[in-house]
Amino acid sequence: MLVSRLDYLKNRKEREERRAEQGERSNVRFMTLGDGGEAIVRLAPLDDDEIIYFHTETDDWKSRKIACLREDFRDPIDNCPFCAAKMPLKSRYYVKLIHYERDDEGNVVATPKVWDAPARYVSVLTDREEEYGPVQDMIYKMKRTGNGQTTTYDFLPMMSKVYNDEVYKKDFSGLENYKALGTVIKELSADEMKNILAGEVIAAAEEEVHQSAPRRVTY
Numbered sequence: 356m357l358v359s360r361l362d363y364l365k366n367r368k369e370r371e372e373r374r375a376e377q378g379e380r381s382n383v384r385f386m387t388l389g390d391g392g393e394a395i396v397r398l399a400p401l402d403d404d405e406i407i408y409f410h411t412e413t414d415d416w417k418s419r420k421i422a423c424l425r426e427d428f429r430d431p432i433d434n435c436p437f438c439a440a441k442m443p444l445k446s447r448y449y450v451k452l453i454h455y456e457r458d459d460e461g462n463v464v465a466t467p468k469v470w471d472a473p474a475r476y477v478s479v480l481t482d483r484e485e486e487y488g489p490v491q492d493m494i495y496k497m498k499r500t501g502n503g504q505t506t507t508y509d510f511l512p513m514m515s516k517v518y519n520d521e522v523y524k525k526d527f528s529g530l531e532n533y534k535a536l537g538t539v540i541k542e543l544s545a546d547e548m549k550n551i552l553a554g555e556v557i558a559a560a561e562e563e564v565h566q567s568a569p570r571r572v573t574y
């Protein structure tokens with residue numbers, strides 16, 4: 356009992372260290388807005404954004420996003436053991452942007468951030484670009500409406516006279532090294548995926564044995 360408790364604490368410590376390490380590598384903050392929330396933003400060039408396909412793997416109470424190993428849908432399903440095991444494939448769009456806010460003295464402060472968005476916003480932002488030109492040359496008001504499944508985000512173009520480049524600086528240097536792949540979306544090899552799948556099979560089998568084992572009372 357004591358041993359397993361120590362093991363548990365040790366594993367937890369290792370997991371926390373791993374998480375801290377991963378956090379350090381991705382010290383860019385995420386863009387969050389509440390229902391009805393608004394923010395003044397400048398989107399980074401759309402080519403810098405990442406669309407990532409992944410599987411969700413659950414490991415004691417914690418779920419991780421693991422990058423799919425297939426390059427695209429024409430790739431054979433066996434290239435990714437999680438696809439081959441019919442684990443659902445999901446996608447997210449990681450949008451780099453600068454969030455402008457005013458400090459107590461009224462100065463505009465620019466904070467590099469990443470918006471973790473549903474994949475459908477690829478076409479929303481591409482449409483914006485077609486209509487108003489390169490997104491990085493524009494200032495948008497990002498507005499959130501709704502909650503949960505009904506949440507939508509709108510991007511309203513702002514007047515460049517008011518939101519000029521001198522105050523709302525076009526500086527994406529804080530986002531240069533950010534990669535969602537390898538930080539928020541973990542990368543595993545095919546062998547590591549197979550090990551996880553094998554582990555789940557063993558756990559499921561043990562569970563079954565446990566449930567079907569008759570309860571014996573011995574004196």
Ligand SMILES: [Zn+2]
Pocket residue numbers: 410422423424425435436437438439444
């Ligand atoms: Zn896959």
